[in-house]
Amino acid sequence: MDQSIFGLFALGFSEVLTAKVLVSLFVGSLAGIVAGCIPGFTIVMAVILTLPFTFGMTPVQGLATMIGVFVGGLSGGLISACLIGIPGTPSAIATTFDGHPMAKKGEAGSALALGVWASFWGGILSAVVLMAIAPPLSYFALAFGPWEYFSLVFFAMTIIASLSGDSLLKGLISGLFGLLVATVGSDPISNVPRFTFGMYQMEGGLDFLPILIGLFAFSNLMEELEVKRAAAKALIDIKAVRVPHLKSNLEILFKQPWNLIRSSLVGLFVGTLPGAGSSISNIVSYDRAKKASKSPEQFGTGIPDGLIASEAGNSSTAGGALIPMIALGIPGDAVTAVMLGALIIHGIQPGPLLITNHPNLVYGMFAAFFFAHFATALIQSSVGLRFFLRLTYTPKYILVPVILILCAVGAFALNNRVFDIWVLFAFGILGYGMSKLKIPLAPLILGVILGPILETNLRRALMTDPDISLFFTRPYSIVLLILALGSLLYPFWRSRRAVQRQ
Amino acid sequence: MGDLIAAAILLIVAVLFYVASLGLPPPPPALPDVLGTAIFPQVLAGLIAMLAVGLAAQRLLRMRREAIERQDLLSLIREHHLVFKSLLLFFLFLLLLKPFGFLISATVFLIAGQWLLSPRQWGYLPTIIAVSVGSVLVVYFFFQKFLFVFLPEGTLF
Numbered sequence: 001m002d003q004s005i006f007g008l009f010a011l012g013f014s015e016v017l018t019a020k021v022l023v024s025l026f027v028g029s030l031a032g033i034v035a036g037c038i039p040g041f042t043i044v045m046a047v048i049l050t051l052p053f054t055f056g057m058t059p060v061q062g063l064a065t066m067i068g069v070f071v072g073g074l075s076g077g078l079i080s081a082c083l084i085g086i087p088g089t090p091s092a093i094a095t096t097f098d099g100h101p102m103a104k105k106g107e108a109g110s111a112l113a114l115g116v117w118a119s120f121w122g123g124i125l126s127a128v129v130l131m132a133i134a135p136p137l138s139y140f141a142l143a144f145g146p147w148e149y150f151s152l153v154f155f156a157m158t159i160i161a162s163l164s165g166d167s168l169l170k171g172l173i174s175g176l177f178g179l180l181v182a183t184v185g186s187d188p189i190s191n192v193p194r195f196t197f198g199m200y201q202m203e204g205g206l207d208f209l210p211i212l213i214g215l216f217a218f219s220n221l222m223e224e225l226e227v228k229r230a231a232a233k234a235l236i237d238i239k240a241v242r243v244p245h246l247k248s249n250l251e252i253l254f255k256q257p258w259n260l261i262r263s264s265l266v267g268l269f270v271g272t273l274p275g276a277g278s279s280i281s282n283i284v285s286y287d288r289a290k291k292a293s294k295s296p297e298q299f300g301t302g303i304p305d306g307l308i309a310s311e312a313g314n315s316s317t318a319g320g321a322l323i324p325m326i327a328l329g330i331p332g333d334a335v336t337a338v339m340l341g342a343l344i345i346h347g348i349q350p351g352p353l354l355i356t357n358h359p360n361l362v363y364g365m366f367a368a369f370f371f372a373h374f375a376t377a378l379i380q381s382s383v384g385l386r387f388f389l390r391l392t393y394t395p396k397y398i399l400v401p402v403i404l405i406l407c408a409v410g411a412f413a414l415n416n417r418v419f420d421i422w423v424l425f426a427f428g429i430l431g432y433g434m435s436k437l438k439i440p441l442a443p444l445i446l447g448v449i450l451g452p453i454l455e456t457n458l459r460r461a462l463m464t465d466p467d468i469s470l471f472f473t474r475p476y477s478i479v480l481l482i483l484a485l486g487s488l489l490y491p492f493w494r495s496r497r498a499v500q501r502q
Numbered sequence: 503m504g505d506l507i508a509a510a511i512l513l514i515v516a517v518l519f520y521v522a523s524l525g526l527p528p529p530p531p532a533l534p535d536v537l538g539t540a541i542f543p544q545v546l547a548g549l550i551a552m553l554a555v556g557l558a559a560q561r562l563l564r565m566r567r568e569a570i571e572r573q574d575l576l577s578l579i580r581e582h583h584l585v586f587k588s589l590l591l592f593f594l595f596l597l598l599l600k601p602f603g604f605l606i607s608a609t610v611f612l613i614a615g616q617w618l619l620s621p622r623q624w625g626y627l628p629t630i631i632a633v634s635v636g637s638v639l640v641v642y643f644f645f646q647k648f649l650f651v652f653l654p655e656g657t658l659f
Binding site: 052053055056169170172173176177179180183187189190192194195197222225226395396397398400401402404405406408409412413416418421422425429432433436437439455458459462463466 | 515615
C-alpha cells in the first residue's frame, strides 16, 4: 500500500467512489436536509435514527451515510429559517436574523441560494483543514503515555463543562455524573463488576448509545410537546420563490471573501471544542461578522453578510468536530459521539491509532465529508428548495410518536435486548428534567464516553509509576492540565468582564 | 425549587454509589493497581456530593436575595400534560412489549400517541391508523428482512 499522503488520499477517494457508497452518501445528505428543514427534528436525532440502518453496511459506507446526514442537516436548517422564520435546527438560529427579512423583502430565492453556497464553501474549507490537521494531530498523540492521555481527557471534560451551559457548577455536575454512570459494569482493569445492583444486564456496563438517544432525541421530543404550537405557516408565497442564476449568487458571495473565511474559521474552531457545536458557532460567526462590518446597523434588516456568516459558520463546524474524533477518539459533539459508537459497533477502536490502523476508513471519511458538500448543494439546487419547504408542514402529532418508535428500535437493535429501551426511557426522562433545570446534557454524555478512558489511563499511569508528580512534570501533561485549569477559570473571567462592561 | 430537588437527588445518588463501592473487593495482590476498583467512583461520588451541596447553597442564597416567581403545581401539570401523558404511553408500550410483541404494542402506541397529540377530531383517525400501521410494518419488515434484527415477539401472540 502506498503510504505517501497522495497514496492515502487516493485510497480514501477510491473507497468512496463506488456506486454503493455514493448512493448511501447521497441518500444520507437528502435525509439530512429533510431532517434539517423540519423544525423540532434535530441533526442529532437524524444521525441517531441513521445508525441502525448502517449495521448491514461496511464501516466506510456507514460512516459516509452518517456524514451525509450531518452535512445535509447543517445546510437544511436554512430553508425553514429563511422562508418561515423558524430555524429548522438550532444551528440555523442566526440564519433567521437576515435570511427571513431577505425573504420578506422578496429576495427569498436569493437568500436560499446564498445560504446553500455559503454553506458549501464553509464546509469545503473545513474539509481542507480537517484533512490537513487530523493526521498530524493523531501522530502527535501517538507519543502520549497514560499521563498525557489522562490530562487530555481531563482537559476535554473541563472545557465541555465550562462551555456547554450558563453555569460552570451545573456543567461540572453533569460531567461528573456522566463519569459516575460510566463506572457501572466491569472495572476496566480487573474486570470486577461494579454497581450492577443485582441486574445481570448491567454487568457489561451501560451502552452509551441508548443513553445518548434518551438524552438528546427522547428528551428533545418531550420538549416539543410542552406547548401545542400552531403548524408552521409560510409567511411568503413559496410559489413566487425564484432562485437567481448561480453566477450572480457566487458573485455576491465572493465579494466578501473575508466574511466567508472568517466565519468558516470561527465555525471550525468552535467545532473542535468539545460540547460547543453548530448551535453556538452560527451565532458567534454572525456576531463576529457584525462587529467587523463597516455598517453593523444593517445587520438584521436582510443583508447577505449576516446570512453568509451564519451558514458558513455552522457548516464548517462539522469539520472541526471531526478533528478530535478522528485524531484522538474524543467526540466534539453528540453527532460525532454517535459516529464513534458506529465505529465501535463495527469492531473498530477509536483513538490516535485509528489513522495508522485503518487509513482506508479515515481517508474514506475525509473523502465522504468532501463529497457530502457537493451532494448537499446538488440536491438543494436540483430537487428544489420548495419540495423541502413542504416537508416543514409535517404535523407534529405524526412526527413525534413515529420518531419515538424509531428511537426505541434503534436502541433495541444495538444489542437485541429490551433492556436498552428501558435505559433510553430512563435517560430520556433524566435528560428532560436536566434541560428543565438548565443542566447541560453534553458533559453527561461525554462523561459516559470518556469515563473509562479517564479511569483506565489514571490507573495505568499509577501502575507504571506510583509517583503522582509525573502528571505535573511531563511537558505535554502539564500543558494540558494548565489548559484545563484555564478552561475552569474562563467562566469566572467571562462573568467578571460582563460585570465590568455593565 | 428545582435546583434544590436536583441537589437532593444528586446527594442520594452519591451516597448510594459510595456505600455500594464499600463492598467492592480490593485489587488482586498480583496486580500493582494502586487505586483499585473503588477509589475512582468514590472520588466521583464525593465530588458530586460537594457540588450538590454547592448547588443547594447557591439556590438558597439566591432565594434570600431575590423574590423568585413560583409556579403552582396545577398550572405546571396543565402546561406539561402532553409530556406526562406521552411518557405514560411510552411506559405502557414498554410493558406491553414482552407479552404482545413489537407489532401490536408499537401499533397501539402510535395510534394512541398520534391521537393524543392530534386535534382529536374523528376526521384525523383514518390518517392516524394508516400512518401507524404503515410505519410499523415498514420498520418491522426492514429490520427483520434487511438488517436481520429480530424485533421482540410477544409471549401471548
